[in-house]
Amino acid sequence: MAFLELDGLTKSYGALTVVKGVNLAVEQGKLVCLLGPSGCGKTTTLRLIAGFVPANGGEIRVGGKVVSSAASTVPPEGRNMSMIFQSYALWPHMTVFENVAYGLRLRKRPAGEIKSRVDTILAATQLSKLAERYPGELSGGQQQRVSLARALVIKPEILLLDEPLSNLDANLREEMRFEIRRLHDEFRYTTVYVTHDQVEAMTTADLIVVMNDGRIEQAGSPEDIYARPETEFVARFIGGTNILSGTRLDDRTVSAEGGLVLACSSGTVGPSGHTAVSVRHHDIELSRTRPAAATNVATGTVTRQIYLGSHRDYLVALPGGATVRTVAPVDVAIPVGGEVWLHFPPEHCRALAA
Ligand SMILES: Nc1ncnc2c1ncn2[C@@H]1O[C@H](COP(=O)(O)OP(=O)(O)OP(=O)(O)O)[C@@H](O)[C@H]1O
Numbered sequence: 082m083a084f085l086e087l088d089g090l091t092k093s094y095g096a097l098t099v100v101k102g103v104n105l106a107v108e109q110g111k112l113v114c115l116l117g118p119s120g121c122g123k124t125t126t127l128r129l130i131a132g133f134v135p136a137n138g139g140e141i142r143v144g145g146k147v148v149s150s151a152a153s154t155v156p157p158e159g160r161n162m163s164m165i166f167q168s169y170a171l172w173p174h175m176t177v178f179e180n181v182a183y184g185l186r187l188r189k190r191p192a193g194e195i196k197s198r199v200d201t202i203l204a205a206t207q208l209s210k211l212a213e214r215y216p217g218e219l220s221g222g223q224q225q226r227v228s229l230a231r232a233l234v235i236k237p238e239i240l241l242l243d244e245p246l247s248n249l250d251a252n253l254r255e256e257m258r259f260e261i262r263r264l265h266d267e268f269r270y271t272t273v274y275v276t277h278d279q280v281e282a283m284t285t286a287d288l289i290v291v292m293n294d295g296r297i298e299q300a301g302s303p304e305d306i307y308a309r310p311e312t313e314f315v316a317r318f319i320g321g322t323n324i325l326s327g328t329r330l331d332d333r334t335v336s337a338e339g340g341l342v343l344a345c346s347s348g349t350v351g352p353s354g355h356t357a358v359s360v361r362h363h364d365i366e367l368s369r370t371r372p373a374a375a376t377n378v379a380t381g382t383v384t385r386q387i388y389l390g391s392h393r394d395y396l397v398a399l400p401g402g403a404t405v406r407t408v409a410p411v412d413v414a415i416p417v418g419g420e421v422w423l424h425f426p427p428e429h430c431r432a433l434a435a
């Protein structure tokens with residue numbers, strides 16, 4: 082039995098249903114990322130788990146105990162969870178130490194225990210030297226650490242994080258991703274982490290759950306989601322792919338626009354009619370001369386080429402009207418208007434059922 086279970090979870094605001102029968106099982110001590118575009122229901126799902134909004138249907142269980150169902154709902158204060166929001170919501174008039182100690186004082190823990198637990202968590206989040214500072218005297222990243230420390234110190238059964246890094250600049254965000262994963266490995270709280278940033282999800286998560294319009298589109302390990310997307314939505318959302326539409330030739334072969342025949346080593350070609358093939362930008366081989374391969378080859382015209390230091394980024398128009406994006410080493414410099422050959426290796430072509 083999983084530690085956190087969502088079973089047919091549903092939430093509507095008036096006539097609008099924003100969480101549509103979500104089923105999810107999170108094992109104890111795992112970090113799961115809810116990933117999806119703006120408005121797909123990530124925050125609402127988190128708020129349902131925390132108990133801040135009531136569900137319209139379905140059940141939430143923690144450790145086998147029902148915390149939300151049609152029959153009964155446990156209020157947020159009765160669920161041993163910590164939620165961190167995008168804004169850190171620190172108390173400005175309290176020091177770092179006092180901010181972190183607050184939740185323990187509320188729970189009336191003895192002073193000695195509070196001191197030792199806060200000291201431990203401040204050391205783990207590298208805040209010991211800043212314990213007597215006020216939030217106004219901290220950088221954004223340090224404030225984010227304080228909000229993490231404050232959530233961790235109460236030893237929550239479940240830790241809920243809603244876009245915790247979105248207020249940080251790009252460098253700090255990258256550093257904090259690793260930090261969150263490191264802290265997770267140290268404390269192993271069952272965590273639900275909401276983000277719309279795929280790199281953040283891939284860095285931190287044991288399990289990624291891709292949401293689309295109130296539903297779970299696919300759940301799997303970062304590698305599953307990236308290498309084996311099941312739908313066009315997931316392939317597109319986990320960035321950097323080309324989707325070529327076409328029709329079925331057989332179980333593993335698709336006829337794409339412009340007479341391009343694509344053999345696909347993975348995925349499922351739909352039983353009939355329209356289907357699509359996903360192939361990542363960096364998996365397409367671009368060359369000036371015809372590749373040796375017999376299939377999965379096309380010619381095209383360069384419509385954009387950008388020098389990016391480590392590589393060149395190309396847009397190539399195919400005769401059928403499709404445009405594909407690919408990358409090439411910097412020494413392959415073909416100007417706009419130039420003719421090129423593209424090879425789509427079958428092992429990198431994934432058929433997507435329509
Ligand atoms: N209190 C509310 N009343 C009415 N509609 C709401 C309310 N809260 C959220 N919604 C709607 O529910 C849908 C899902 O919202 P939610 O905040 O869960 O999205 P999200 O996936 O977290 O998006 P984002 O990435 O932008 O934070 C949206 O269409 C939103 O407008």
Ligand SMILES: [Mg+2]
Pocket residue numbers: 123124125
């Ligand atoms: Mg949100």
